[in-house]
Amino acid sequence: MYGSLHEFVEKLDAAGELKRIRTAVDPVLEITTIADQEMKAPSGGQALLFENCRGAKFPLLINAYGSHRRIALALGVPDVATIAKELHGILTAKPPASFKEALALLGTAMDLRHTKPSTGKVCAATEELPGLSALPIQQCWPKDAGRFLTLPMVITRDPDTGARNVGMYRMQVIDERTTFLHWQLHKTGARHWRRYCELQKRMPVTVALGGDPVLAFCATAPLPDGIDEFMLAGYLRKKSVELAKCQTNDLEVPANSDFVLEGYVDPQEPLAMEGPFGDHTGYYTLPEPYPKFHIERITARCDAIYPSTIVGIPPMEDFYIGSASVQIFLPVFKMTFPEIVDIALPAEGVFHNLVVVSIRKQFPYHAMKVMHGLWGMGQMMFTKMIVVVDEDVNVHDTREVLFRLCANIDPQRDLIFSKGPADVLDHATPVVGFGSKLGIDATHKLSGEANCRTWPPLIQMDATGAKAAG
Numbered sequence: 320m321y322g323s324l325h326e327f328v329e330k331l332d333a334a335g336e337l338k339r340i341r342t343a344v345d346p347v348l349e350i351t352t353i354a355d356q357e358m359k360a361p362s363g364g365q366a367l368l369f370e371n372c373r374g375a376k377f378p379l380l381i382n383a384y385g386s387h388r389r390i391a392l393a394l395g396v397p398d399v400a401t402i403a404k405e406l407h408g409i410l411t412a413k414p415p416a417s418f419k420e421a422l423a424l425l426g427t428a429m430d431l432r433h434t435k436p437s438t439g440k441v442c443a444a445t446e447e448l449p450g451l452s453a454l455p456i457q458q459c460w461p462k463d464a465g466r467f468l469t470l471p472m473v474i475t476r477d478p479d480t481g482a483r484n485v486g487m488y489r490m491q492v493i494d495e496r497t498t499f500l501h502w503q504l505h506k507t508g509a510r511h512w513r514r515y516c517e518l519q520k521r522m523p524v525t526v527a528l529g530g531d532p533v534l535a536f537c538a539t540a541p542l543p544d545g546i547d548e549f550m551l552a553g554y555l556r557k558k559s560v561e562l563a564k565c566q567t568n569d570l571e572v573p574a575n576s577d578f579v580l581e582g583y584v585d586p587q588e589p590l591a592m593e594g595p596f597g598d599h600t601g602y603y604t605l606p607e608p609y610p611k612f613h614i615e616r617i618t619a620r621c622d623a624i625y626p627s628t629i630v631g632i633p634p635m636e637d638f639y640i641g642s643a644s645v646q647i648f649l650p651v652f653k654m655t656f657p658e659i660v661d662i663a664l665p666a667e668g669v670f671h672n673l674v675v676v677s678i679r680k681q682f683p684y685h686a687m688k689v690m691h692g693l694w695g696m697g698q699m700m701f702t703k704m705i706v707v708v709d710e711d712v713n714v715h716d717t718r719e720v721l722f723r724l725c726a727n728i729d730p731q732r733d734l735i736f737s738k739g740p741a742d743v744l745d746h747a748t749p750v751v752g753f754g755s756k757l758g759i760d761a762t763h764k765l766s767g768e769a770n771c772r773t774w775p776p777l778i779q780m781d782a783t784g785a786k787a788a789g
């Protein structure tokens with residue numbers, strides 16, 4: 320548990336994972352130039368703390384999640400696999416058969432207690448700021464429409480059920496106290512907003528920045544609509560997230576936030592054009608209409624650090640965030656698809672363009688069942704291409720995947736096309752948010768599958784040969 324972003328920075332420093340930059344650097348383009356190089360360094364380089372940001376009084380932290388090690392440090396585990404293993408244990412828990420098992424189950428139940436956030440704390444961000452220019456908000460790329468907050472936790476409530484949502488949606492700065500909110504069509508924040516529009520009610524919105532790094536990670540997690548991201552944070556931390564009441568609306572924020580922006584969206588106000596923005600697709604997303612966020616109060620804690628990231632041509636910091644999410648939620652996928660062995664979202668596929676999944680194939684056309692199932696699961700619906708391989712393939716080794724893909728497919732027999740909702744950032748779809756999908760069955764073929772000859776064995780050395788070689 321980190322009490323602030325400052326504490327996490329100290330942890331990164333002690334672990335040799337932080338570079339401090341003391342010379343004055345401009346948040347307009349200069350930070351991107353330095354951070355982009357760092358993110359492209361082997362294994363994600365180091366986190367960068369810009370201590371002297373031109374025009375702003377707060378330091379800026381970037382690339383703090385940008386390696387498998389730093390994500391593990393942010394989540395407070397030796398390895399993200401630890402979390403996946405524990406979650407698997409909970410999801411597959413059977414009644415205890417021994418005293419030892421009963422104790423283990425009790426421990427699990429104790430951990431789950433922490434999912435409920437605790438309320439009534441005082442927020443550490445108390446210093447009122449006049450406007451957004453106090454923050455070192457980056458203009459990331461030359462053709463960006465302006466400065467963008469890139470790691471915000473946007474907190475809203477469903478006006479019907481009161482369920483909280485925390486989503487990471489970028490915010491383009493319009494003026495000192497106004498930004499856009501880029502919640503895309505299919506995201507929960509956008510659904511809340513559409514409902515406020517139907518009800519013709521002003522929508523309270525609060526944005527938290529910083530605090531315990533587990534929080535921003537959870538804001539990116541693809542949780543189902545209705546599940547509070549702060550519950551996931553409490554589960555991961557084994558300690559309830561402590562919340563404080565906002566001053567100008569009825570929402571709550573993590574008490575250890577570094578910055579808090581309280582405000583509202585007015586459903587009567589017309590949308591305006593947000594963007595362009597150099598996006599994680601590696602291309603600029605072109606302007607699209609989004610609502611404006613009116614900020615009524617901006618506060619900072621005394622040791623506040625402004626968290627930021629950049630997206631662009633992969634690999635970038637967000638690859639590690641996405642990979643950790645996939646790893647943590649793999650046991651959940653396996654509940655629905657026990658045949659799934661592993662899933663990888665290669666960096667080049669920027670999340671939604673390419674998913675590689677290995678399966679324990681049991682019957683003819685099994686791969687097709689898995690493709691259709693994945694396209695129907697939450698944010699997996701955005702996946703443009705799914706490649707299914709056999710269980711013995713390491714999906715994280717792109718060379719191995721390519722070898723099986725090339726060797727095992729007959730294009731006409733093994734490719735299927737489908738259609739469905741697409742990532743709104745995908746510039747290649749014919750219309751925004753809808754496109755075609757490709758499924759490739761690169762598994763070995765069984766006798767019940769049409770147009771197949773006898774399938775040959777894969778070349779592998781046997782025990783005799785291996786022994787002879789010593």
Ligand SMILES: Cc1cc2nc3c(=O)[nH]c(=O)nc-3n(C[C@H](O)[C@H](O)[C@H](O)COP(=O)(O)O)c2cc1C
Nearest residue numbers: 486487488489501502503506507508539540541637
């Ligand atoms: C660095 C980063 C920036 C993101 N920016 C946006 C964004 O601007 N708009 C958006 O809809 N999703 C964005 N996402 C993805 C969402 O955070 C993600 O889909 C999340 O699960 C949405 O939460 P929700 O299901 O509660 O809406 C971003 C993710 C990351 C890691």
